[in-house]
Amino acid sequence: MQSWKIFTHSLGMVFNNLGAALRISLVLYLIQAAVSVYYAITFSDYLTAISTGHMAPPPQGALIPGLLVLVTSILVPIWVAVAWHRYILLEEISGAVIPAFHGPQTMAYLGKTILIGLLVIIGGMAIGMVLGFVFAAVFGQMGAMAGILLMLLFMIYISYRVGLVLPAAALGKSMTFGESLDTTSADKGAILGLALITAGFAILMQVPSYFNSDPASIIGIVYSQVIGWIAMMVGVSVLTTLYGMYVEKRELHVIFQ
Secondary structure: OHHHHHHHHHHHHHHOOHHHHHHHHHHHHHHHHHHHHHHHHHOHHHHHHHHOOOOOOOOOOOHHHHHHHHHHHHHHHHHHHHHHHHHHHHOOOOOOOOOOOOHHHHHHHHHHHHHHHHHHHHHHHHHHHHHHHHHHHHHOHHHHHHHHHHHHHHHHHHHHHHOOHHHHHHOOOOOOHHHHHHHHHHHHHHHHHHHHHHHHHHHHHHHHHHHOOOOOOHHHHHHHHHHHHHHHHHHHHHHHHHHHHHOOOOOOOOOOO
């Protein structure tokens, strides 16, 4: 099954190159995690109130840490993604403690990421509203939930179809969304299956957290950060694999052994 081969190849890309993956991502990710955990612990009451629907102004002293959370949550994954794409596709090894920062490529990657996000969100909301209305009318609450899941699946699928522009940006190459769609058009079924597998993998990783009654506990925090790292690296590796397959015509091997 092509979808499964793509996914296992991407998974193996991380864990068969674990040393390189940690060297490229660990320090940056720990910085991001430290900022996020500090904010979550320091302003836990405010975050709890927001999560339960109680709108309130941010507490005093929350602005600067909040901005740091925003900046690191955007910059770190993109910095790591650019370095990982370049490591796998160009065999580039740079930086001692953290990977080299490629300014133009990183900014291009950020711009493409924002555009993909807007495209996926707008398209997903449109599809979700239609599916949610139809499914809820026919099947009730369970139908509405099914509509939401299908919306999320559609969003992942579209992000993979147009996502080849991201590795291209990391390599300093130009690719449009239309070119990415054309390049992946022959394997629509495989990419849909890949989206389904990816969604299932994400849900599976979250299952242990459902048995933790206190997400703010040390175990809960550590686990959330670990699966966050895995999700980040596997997600970037999936795009790397797709770019290698469809653009560079590399052979696909199941390398997770």
